[in-house]
Amino acid sequence: MYHSPYGDGGETPVELRELQAMMSAVADVTVGADATATATARSLKLGGLKTLPIEDDETAENICHASPQEAEDEDILHIPVIDFAGFSADGRDAVGRRRIVTQITEASKAWGMFNIVNHGIPQRLLNELHKQAHEFFALPLDIKEKVNLHYEGLSASNNYQNHGFLRKLQPDPLHNSWREDLAYFSTWDKTKTMIERVWMDRSTSVVESLHMYLKSMDELSMNLLEILAEGLGLESNFFSQHLSRQDIDDKRYYWRVNFYPPCQHTEGTVGMAAHSDPSLLTVLSQDEVSGLQVMKGDRWVDVLPVPGALVVNVGDLLEAWSNGTLHSAVHRVVVSKSEERVSWAFLVSPPPSVVVQAPEQLIDEGHPRLYKPFLHVDLRIVLQEEIIAARESGDTRKLLPKVIFYDFAQLNNPGRDGIIQPSKTGEINRM
Ligand SMILES: O=C(O)CCC(=O)C(=O)O
Numbered sequence: 522m523y524h525s526p527y528g529d530g531g532e533t534p535v536e537l538r539e540l541q542a543m544m545s546a547v548a549d550v551t552v553g554a555d556a557t558a559t560a561t562a563r564s565l566k567l568g569g570l571k572t573l574p575i576e577d578d579e580t581a582e583n584i585c586h587a588s589p590q591e592a593e594d595e596d597i598l599h600i601p602v603i604d605f606a607g608f609s610a611d612g613r614d615a616v617g618r619r620r621i622v623t624q625i626t627e628a629s630k631a632w633g634m635f636n637i638v639n640h641g642i643p644q645r646l647l648n649e650l651h652k653q654a655h656e657f658f659a660l661p662l663d664i665k666e667k668v669n670l671h672y673e674g675l676s677a678s679n680n681y682q683n684h685g686f687l688r689k690l691q692p693d694p695l696h697n698s699w700r701e702d703l704a705y706f707s708t709w710d711k712t713k714t715m716i717e718r719v720w721m722d723r724s725t726s727v728v729e730s731l732h733m734y735l736k737s738m739d740e741l742s743m744n745l746l747e748i749l750a751e752g753l754g755l756e757s758n759f760f761s762q763h764l765s766r767q768d769i770d771d772k773r774y775y776w777r778v779n780f781y782p783p784c785q786h787t788e789g790t791v792g793m794a795a796h797s798d799p800s801l802l803t804v805l806s807q808d809e810v811s812g813l814q815v816m817k818g819d820r821w822v823d824v825l826p827v828p829g830a831l832v833v834n835v836g837d838l839l840e841a842w843s844n845g846t847l848h849s850a851v852h853r854v855v856v857s858k859s860e861e862r863v864s865w866a867f868l869v870s871p872p873p874s875v876v877v878q879a880p881e882q883l884i885d886e887g888h889p890r891l892y893k894p895f896l897h898v899d900l901r902i903v904l905q906e907e908i909i910a911a912r913e914s915g916d917t918r919k920l921l922p923k924v925i926f927y928d929f930a931q932l933n934n935p936g937r938d939g940i941i942q943p944s945k946t947g948e949i950n951r952m
Pocket residue numbers: 526527528777779793798805807812813852853854863864866
């Protein structure tokens with residue numbers, strides 16, 4: 522079983538296969554871009570790649586392993602901190618809502634990442650989750666691996682994993698990740714079963730806090746998607762309609778808790794290699810230990826912990842869906858010599874059968890269509906395939922999801938026909 526560090530996939534091979542049958546029902550979406558628009562799109566997109574120089578091996582290598590670039594004192598950059606206090610989902614406080622819509626949209630364009638404070642998720646709950654994460658990662662390996670028992674044969678998600686260092690295995694040269702994580706993509710009943718298996722008679726409080734966490738994150742992320750749709754001038758449910766407001770018990774959530782032990786050999790080591798998230802959005806609760814960095818222009822900027830804040834970042838899907846208006850943040854985690862670090866990531870993704878197609882409102886002469894419409898499931902499949910291929914060939918550049926994403930989604934990519942050609946079942950079986 523292979524796991525990418527990027528929050529990829531989550532669908533099982535079987536589920537993917539089942540989805541192929543559904544695909545034909547939506548396979549009649551056309552691209553609809555002329556050659557001129559295509560050429561412009563390519564140059565725009567390549568322009569946009571300035572922050573992610575994939576052509577140059579050495580630079581790509583630096584993205585993964587360079588130590589953080591120190592900012593000049595007078596020139597320290599910070600991601601925006603946005604106060605959510607005036608937000609009302611029902612539009613009662615129209616002025617407060619407008620301010621938040623503007624600030625979040627601007628931050629998502631400029632940074633693809635921002636902090637929110639006064640988001641309504643109790644600090645007590647977040648503290649409890651962080652404490653439980655530390656307790657989990659302190660458990661003996663064989664107990665932690667009980668997470669995996671039930672899910673043998675699944676792909677990237679639904680597992681506990683360490684990246685080799687715990688067992689003194691050969692370090693994974695592609696990730697060089699100094700990290701353990703527990704990544705889950707599942708329905709609540711399966712999640713609960715997993716918790717009961719691992720925590721046994723101490724599971725009640727974990728079940729409670731995780732249930733509350735998923736519920737709160739679900740609501741918050743729906744609100745964020747509505748805010749962003751509004752900020753883009755779209756119907757507020759443009760994105761959120763694809764993520765139904767059904768009961769938590771019937772939904773599948775993708776969350777990941779990351780644990781970064783202290784690392785003496787920080788040189789050439791990262792906790793999590795540079796990547797963008799292939800989600801719509803990710804909501805992250807980091808603890809008070811720093812380590813997260815986001816790429817702004819050509820430099821890494823520390824995302825320092827802000828008390829009570831949640832970090833939100835735009836993922837690749839939202840970049841494509843917004844025709845490149847919103848920016849999917851490239852980020853990474855550097856390691857600490859002395860402190861343990863924990864983060865909880867909640868990745869928001871639409872169902873696999875959703876077609877990601879930028880709306881006409883975001884396309885005009887100055888802003889031609891940049892991406893082919895594609896099925897979410899196809900991007901997932903391609904990510905898995907490319908990551909496996911990169912691993913086999915030793916080409917670490919391919920591990921950057923944005924690179925894969927551009928390769929997959931850009932309009933004039935000669936290698937792929939967008940959503941029209943779902944991958945073959947045989948290829949899916951390779952996972
Ligand atoms: O640990 C962090 O701060 C970032 C984690 C992350 O980027 C992820 O889980 O995708």
